[in-house]
Amino acid sequence: MSTAAEQTGTSDPAAMAERHGLSKSSLRPPLGSYTRELWSRRQFIVSYARARTYALYAGARLGSLWQILTPILNAAVYYLAFGVLLGTKNGIDNYVAFLLSGIFVFTYTQRSMTEGSRSLALNLSLIRTLHFPRATLPLAYVLNELTQMLVSMGLLLVIVGLTDGISPRWLLVIPALFLQTMFNVGVTLIFARVGTFVSDVSQLLPFVTRTWLYASGIFFSLPAKLTQADAPGWVIHVLSLNPISAYIDIVRRALLDEHVKNQLPHAWAISIAWSFIALVAGFVYFWRAEDRYGRG
Incomplete structure (x- = not known):
């Protein structure tokens, strides 16, 4: 004896869903549609970033004042360790500003990557309760770090x-931070996807970023050190390809008179190239796994 569903030819749920125009809720949308939907959730991204900032300092007695105290204390530690004990401040005018600019720029990228790798x-x-573009989460983490x-x-x-x-050159800080933010969004999306499927990434990233920290010319003038060491020109060009070194260099050019005379070659061009490469590659790489996030 056949059932009513079999008699009407609706025993196959997939065929029934297709006939009525239904589709999988987890289906990856086309890239253009995904981008438009992501833009439509911009208010959520801003609100979520604000909520994270508030939650981060809500339990502290000094509250959001730690947003100012944290970078100052970090800079004080590095100034003592490198500027005083190791003498890297010798020969650099206004070493405090020189050091702070390097630390702030590097920390912006470092924290975007490490925090973003855990965002999903x-x-x-x-993710399992609501349907929305998953990229909103790592983007909110980057916005949080931008604040x-x-x-x-x-x-x-x-x-x-x-x-x-x-100085009027200070205005160059605006495009410099804009380019770095583009880069940060790209690499954060990459590590957000990797961190979702490889949980050990969040444990490994601190070692990677610490090595990156020491190789980026934060505590010393990278062009000056290479010139003093009579390094071949190709070495300077290879080291200048480091995106963090480039972003630090263009920020220091904007702020410090002394650094205008002692700069990495083609830093602006390298900064622009890294920004677009990272943003496009990171966005596409993250989008390609959109239908897999939250499973398992």
């Missing part, structure tokens, strides 16, 4: 203004 894993319940970077940069501008005076 820490929000699995949200911290703007606070740090405001502090740096005060220091440079008091020591070197105000």
